Amino acid sequence: MSTLSIPQIAPVAIALIGGIAVIAVRLKASAKPTSLKKILMPPLGMSTGFAMFLFPFTHIPWLWAAAALLAGALLFSYPLIWSSKFEIRDGDIYLVRSKAFVFMIIGLLVVRLLLHDLVERAVSIPQTGALFFLLAFGMIVPWRLAMARRYRAKLDSLAGRGSEAGGVA
Numbered sequence: 001m002s003t004l005s006i007p008q009i010a011p012v013a014i015a016l017i018g019g020i021a022v023i024a025v026r027l028k029a030s031a032k033p034t035s036l037k038k039i040l041m042p043p044l045g046m047s048t049g050f051a052m053f054l055f056p057f058t059h060i061p062w063l064w065a066a067a068a069l070l071a072g073a074l075l076f077s078y079p080l081i082w083s084s085k086f087e088i089r090d091g092d093i094y095l096v097r098s099k100a101f102v103f104m105i106i107g108l109l110v111v112r113l114l115l116h117d118l119v120e121r122a123v124s125i126p127q128t129g130a131l132f133f134l135l136a137f138g139m140i141v142p143w144r145l146a147m148a149r150r151y152r153a154k155l156d157s158l159a160g161r162g163s164e165a166g167g168v169a
Contacts, residue, residue: 012113019109023102026095033092036155039147043140049133058130060123068131072138076111079104080143086154093154 029038052058083101086093112132120128 015109015113015116019105023105026101026105027097030095030097032094034086034095034151036148036151039144039151043137043144046137046140049137052126052130052133055126057124058126060127060130064131065134068134069138072135072140073142076108076135076139077142077146079108080139081146084143084147084150086147086150088154088158091158093151093158 080101083098083104085096085098087096088094112135116128116132119131123131
């Protein structure tokens with residue numbers, strides 16, 4: 001019978017803390033007007049993570065990198081795109097709170113934890129981190145670009161009719 005050690009528990013704890021932080025930030029964000037800058041900054045900030053590939057121990061085959069990016073973009077971004085909607089309130093654009101978002105983040109976290117254990121058996125821990133970074137980046141870019149398009153549409157409708165209250169989009 002094996003026992004769990006700190007190196008085995010740490011990634012799970014970090015993933016759980018990250019998931020809780022994402023949910024908290026999203027719920028808090030719906031209380032304040034949003035902006036294009038707030039939508040586009042997370043992927044730009046996250047892009048600094050590509051610096052990890054300067055270190056050889058994080059290198060993975062190109063095909064694996066492409067698969068991770070595509071899985072993020074084609075599988076994991078769509079639930080987030082689907083659950084991200086905006087509304088106009090008092091002349092400002094707000095992100096609408098979504099119970100579905102919370103459940104999707106929890107679901108994505110569970111999938112990530114299950115895949116992490118499986119992937120870690122085949123590659124080193126730094127390479128696992130690299131794969132999951134690419135998966136997350138592949139997920140966040142299409143999601144945030146879709147949010148930016150929807151935000152711009154709301155902004156255009158707001159400019160076109162003054163400060164009337166609008167529906168959800």
